Amino acid sequence: MTRLRIAILISGRGSNMEAILDAARSDDYPANPVLVLSNRPNAKGLETASNAGLAAIAIDHKPYGKDREAFERAMHTVLTDHDVEMIVLAGFMRILTPWFVSQWTGRMINIHPSLLPKYPGLNTHQRAIDAGDREAGCSAHWVTEGVDEGAVIAQARVPVLADDTAETLSERVLGEEHQLYPRAVALAAREILSKKKPLSV
Ligand code: GRF
Numbered sequence: 001m002t003r004l005r006i007a008i009l010i011s012g013r014g015s016n017m018e019a020i021l022d023a024a025r026s027d028d029y030p031a032n033p034v035l036v037l038s039n040r041p042n043a044k045g046l047e048t049a050s051n052a053g054l055a056a057i058a059i060d061h062k063p064y065g066k067d068r069e070a071f072e073r074a075m076h077t078v079l080t081d082h083d084v085e086m087i088v089l090a091g092f093m094r095i096l097t098p099w100f101v102s103q104w105t106g107r108m109i110n111i112h113p114s115l116l117p118k119y120p121g122l123n124t125h126q127r128a129i130d131a132g133d134r135e136a137g138c139s140a141h142w143v144t145e146g147v148d149e150g151a152v153i154a155q156a157r158v159p160v161l162a163d164d165t166a167e168t169l170s171e172r173v174l175g176e177e178h179q180l181y182p183r184a185v186a187l188a189a190r191e192i193l194s195k196k197k198p199l200s201v
Contacts, residue, residue: 001027001028001030002030002193002196003029003030003031003032003189004030004031004032004085004086004189004192004193005031005032005034005082005083005084005085005086006031006032006033006034006084006085006086006087006088006185006189007033007034007035007036007037007079007082007084007086007087007088008020008021008033008035008036008037008049008088008090009036009037009038009039009075009087009088009089009090009092010036010037010038010043010045010046010090010091010092011038011039011040011043011091011092011093011094012040012043012044012045012091012093013043013044013045013091014036014043014044014045014046014048014049014090014091015045015091015174015177015178016090016091016111016177016178016181017036017045017048017049017090017091018045018048019177019178019179019181019182020033020088020090020181020182020185021033021049021052021054022182023182023185023186024182029182029186030186030189030190030193031086031088031185031186031189033054034054034055034082034083034084035054035055035056035057035078035079035082035084036049036050036054036055036056036057037057037058037059037075037078037079038056038057038058038059039058039059039060039061039071039092039093039094040058040060041058041060043058045091046058055082057078059071059074059075059078061094068094068095068096068097069097069099069100071094072096072097072099072100075100076100076103085107085192086107086108086109086188086189086192087104087107087108087109087143088108088109088181088185089108089109089110089111089143090111090181091111092110095147096143098145101143101144101145104143105144106142106192107192108142108143109140109141109142109143109153109184109185109188110140110141110143110148110150111138111139111140111177111180111181111184112124112138112139112140112141112148113125113138113170113173113174113177114127114128114136114137114138114139115135115136115137115138115139115155115157116139116141116148116152116155117149118133120147120148120149121147121148123166124136125166125167125169125170125173126166128160128169129160129164129165129166129169133160134159134160135157135158135159135160136157136158136159136160136169136172136173137155137156137157137158137173137176138155138156138173138176138177138180139152139154139155140152140153140154140155140180140181140184140185140188141153142188153184153187153188154180154183154184154187155180156176156177156179156180157176158172158173158175158176
């Protein structure tokens with residue numbers, strides 16, 4: 001079975017990354033994680049990935065200062081060196097430039113902890129509580145230039161309880177992310193694989 005070569009980009013804990021690595025242990029999973037990249041050298045997820053036998057590489061964004069594109073060019077080189085076919089953003093906390101997004105259009109997805117189009121950006125759980133929402137959740141979506149604006153691939157919902165804090169709500173949503181994201185990665189990978197041109201003879 002052909003499996004799509006994916007890179008998972010993280011900045012910290014990497015619990016969504018772990019959920020994807022678990023799913024990818026099954027032979028019939030259509031995506032094969034070949035690389036984990038972090039912009040933070042001390043990200044806990046890097047250690048988890050390397051313990052799992054994966055190429056786990058840090059590219060610190062700090063030395064690049066305000067030159068976001070130079071940082072991204074360094075990432076792009078590593079990604080292409082590993083023959084990556086799709087990028088999975090999983091808690092990657094850098095906004096990407098139009099240049100990088102254009103290199104990976106239709107080949108990059110993200111997980112966001114809200115029911116998009118509600119609450120793009122940060123502090124999603126507090127914003128849902130403050131608005132009196134009775135429902136919250138998470139969305140997996142294709143990445144486009146606008147932050148958290150690309151087409152939604154799949155969503156999962158949870159109730160917001162009367163005594164919820166941002167922390168308790170985020171834990172409930174995170175549990176759903178771990179179910180949803182591996183499924184969304186598989187859906188996106190199958191879609192990309194189905195469009196792949198056969199080698200001409
Ligand atoms: C998740 O809540 C995800 O929705 C958001 O960042 C968090 C990453 O958590 N984009 P983890 O690093 O996967 O544990």
